[in-house]
Amino acid sequence: MGFLGCRVLGFYGFDVLGLQSDKMPHLHSGADILCLHPRTQKQMFGGHSNWEHIRILKQALNIPLIGSGDIDSPETAFEMLNTTGCDALMIGRCALGKPWLFRQITDFFNRGDYSPITKNEIHKAAISHLEYALRFKEEYIVVREMRSQLCHYIKAMPGSKELRDKINHTETATMLKQHLDDFFLRVTI
Numbered sequence: 001m002g003f004l005g006c007r008v009l010g011f012y013g014f015d016v017l018g019l020q021s022d023k024m025p026h027l028h029s030g031a032d033i034l035c036l037h038p039r040t041q042k043q044m045f046g047g048h049s050n051w052e053h054i055r056i057l058k059q060a061l062n063i064p065l066i067g068s069g070d071i072d073s074p075e076t077a078f079e080m081l082n083t084t085g086c087d088a089l090m091i092g093r094c095a096l097g098k099p100w101l102f103r104q105i106t107d108f109f110n111r112g113d114y115s116p117i118t119k120n121e122i123h124k125a126a127i128s129h130l131e132y133a134l135r136f137k138e139e140y141i142v143v144r145e146m147r148s149q150l151c152h153y154i155k156a157m158p159g160s161k162e163l164r165d166k167i168n169h170t171e172t173a174t175m176l177k178q179h180l181d182d183f184f185l186r187v188t189i
Helices: 051-060 074-084 101-111 119-136 139-154 160-167 173-186
Strands: 005-009 033-037 065-068 088-090
Touching: 033 051, 051 065, 051 074, 065 074, 074 088, 074 101, 119 139, 119 173, 139 160, 139 173, 160 173
Parallel strands: 005 033, 033 065, 065 088
Antiparallel strands: none
16 A cells, blocks of 8 residues: 655645645545645745744644755754654755755754764765766756756855856866866865
8 A cells, every 4th residue: 555645835825824624635635644845935935934834734634744944954853843743854955965964864863963064075975966967867968957956065155156157157077076176175164
């Protein structure tokens, strides 16, 4: 027997405070689990997810609820679970350029602490991501797709604007690697 889940995004006019189970058809359609990402259509990618909506929906459900939205660190993962009472977490955009986030969250939940990421680990992860993509697609496509992906790894680092400019005008994977190597040789985080 399979497992059926449903992801619900907050949307314009969504009023979880007026939640009634008859207004949530997926609750009566056999869903085994539900995920709520409480960001409205009006918010798009700005603002903050309203975790209060997750808490209220959790109280109204008799199936597990996955909370999603603005989980960008082990501390915020822990805070969401404690604040909302949700049963599990889903991490999306906040994990872009931070594949180690899942390991850090697991360590934090299991041990109460986690190792901070080093610039060498970030460098290695970015290069591995590029090399992995090259195993499955042509270089021309990978270079273009990786332009946005690689920028997530360097976000908010000193000198990242200059590197983003170089990445976005690079035509070969070799040059992408060279730009990353040069950047991580100089940057301090």
